[in-house]
Amino acid sequence: xxxxxxxxxxxxxxxxxxxxDDRVVSKIRAGETARMPIVRSRWSRWSxxxxxxxxxxxxxxxxxxxxxxxxxRAAREQRAQxxxxxxxxxxxxxxxxxxxxxxxxxxxxxxxxxxxNPR
Amino acid sequence: xTPRTLVSRCCLVAALLxxxxxxxxxxxxxxxxLNKLAEKATETVDxxxxxxxxxxxxGFLAKGSDTEKMHRLxxxxxxxxxxxFEFDAPNAYTESDVEVIRKQVSGPGxxxxxxxxEKRELTEIYFWREKDTSGGLVVIxxxxxxxxxxxxxxxxxxxxxxxxxxxxxxxxGALNNAKRK
Numbered sequence: 318x319x320x321x322x323x324x325x326x327x328x329x330x331x332x333x334x335x336x337x338d339d340r341v342v343s344k345i346r347a348g349e350t351a352r353m354p355i356v357r358s359r360w361s362r363w364s365x366x367x368x369x370x371x372x373x374x375x376x377x378x379x380x381x382x383x384x385x386x387x388x389x390r391a392a393r394e395q396r397a398q399x400x401x402x403x404x405x406x407x408x409x410x411x412x413x414x415x416x417x418x419x420x421x422x423x424x425x426x427x428x429x430x431x432x433x434n435p436r
Numbered sequence: 437x438t439p440r441t442l443v444s445r446c447c448l449v450a451a452l453l454x455x456x457x458x459x460x461x462x463x464x465x466x467x468x469x470l471n472k473l474a475e476k477a478t479e480t481v482d483x484x485x486x487x488x489x490x491x492x493x494x495g496f497l498a499k500g501s502d503t504e505k506m507h508r509l510x511x512x513x514x515x516x517x518x519x520x521f522e523f524d525a526p527n528a529y530t531e532s533d534v535e536v537i538r539k540q541v542s543g544p545g546x547x548x549x550x551x552x553x554e555k556r557e558l559t560e561i562y563f564w565r566e567k568d569t570s571g572g573l574v575v576i577x578x579x580x581x582x583x584x585x586x587x588x589x590x591x592x593x594x595x596x597x598x599x600x601x602x603x604x605x606x607x608x609g610a611l612n613n614a615k616r617k
Contacts, residue, residue, distance in 0.1 A: 399492045402485065406493035409483040409516040410506070410597075413586040416575045417597055420559045423552045 463564035463572025463589045465540050469533065470519050473583065476528045477521035485516045512591025520584040526556070529583045534558065534576065537585060541574050549594075556580050561594070 474480045485493065494510050521529070541548075541562040550561035557579050564572040573594065575586040588597075 399496045402489040403493040403496035405483045406485045406490060406510070406516060407497075408481065409485055409518040409586070410509075412481060412483075412518050412520055412584060413516070413575060413588060414597055416559070416577045416584055416586055417561065417594060419577070420550045420552065420561055420575065423554075423559060424550055427552065 462545070462566065463574075463587070464515060464517070465537060465574060465585075465587045467517060467519050467537070467585055467587065469536055470521070470529075470583070470585065473521045473529055473533070476523060478524050479520075479522040481518055481520040483516065483518040487514045490514070490516065509593065509597065513588055515587075515589035517587040517589075518585070521582065523581045526580045528581070529578075533583070534578050537574070537576060545571075546574075563594075 471482075474482070490510055490513060494507060497506060497510075523529075538560075541564075545564050545566070546562050547565065548560060548562050550559065552559045558576065559578075560574075560576040562574040562576075563570055564574075570592050572587070572589040573592050574588075575584070577584040577586075
């Protein structure tokens with residue numbers, strides 16, 4: 318029973334101190350609000366600095382990779398051109414050699430059958 | 437500068453340049469009139485290798501096997517121009533197609549060293565001489581179903597070129613893919 322008595326006494330209604338209403342109303346009219354401390358974490362500061370840095374690095378790496386690929390492509394094209402040129406020259410020499418050999422053979426044949434030839 | 441001075445200066449520059457270009461043409465023949473034959477031909481080879489292309493090719497061939505003789509041969513050559521057409525049927529090209537070329541090699545500087553005419557076949561080799569050195573050659577090979585013109589500009593050794601056959605490296609696709617159609 319004493320516990321119940323103690324609880325009733327502790328939870329009994331109490332009036333606020335005098336002038337409490339007025340003070341609250343005046344503070345609302347003055348526009349005061351509760352101030353919460355702004356806490357900036359270290360992470361947010363780092364992230365702000367690192368984002369442009371990462372973007373710049375990505376751009377630099379991307380650019381150099383692109384340049385490298387372009388150079389590779391140009392070198393490949395140059396090699397293909399050289400190979401083609403070599404093939405053409407070899408083909409031209411083959412034909413020239415073939416035709417000259419054929420002409421020489423014909424001349425030799427004619428000379429062999431020529432009755433005026435002392436051989 | 438007055439317009440009259442300008443005109444006379446232009447004339448002077450032209451007078452200085454024209455003989456130069458005429459000489460530069462030298463052993464190089466005009467073969468463009470044969471291009472029309474490609475339409476009728478079953479197989480066409482059209483090679484135009486100028487000095488820069490020959491230089492490139494020589495560099496590439498240097499990586500191959502014993503090509504020293506070829507290098508020596510290519511050393512004096514400044515251009516190789518080949519047009520070769522193979523036809524299904526005879527009379528695909530006309531006499532005048534060949535005559536246009538023969539006319540070009542009938543001028544001063546040219547001398548015919550080989551001429552073999554058999555039935556409907558004609559084989560001729562012409563040399564172009566600059567002073568006392570060879571400055572180029574032309575091979576005309578006109579057969580019933582085939583017409584081939586080889587024009588080499590520069591210092592050419594006919595014997596070396598004729599003996600070149602077995603020495604020519606077999607580059608992959610040299611005969612099949614290059615420009616044969």
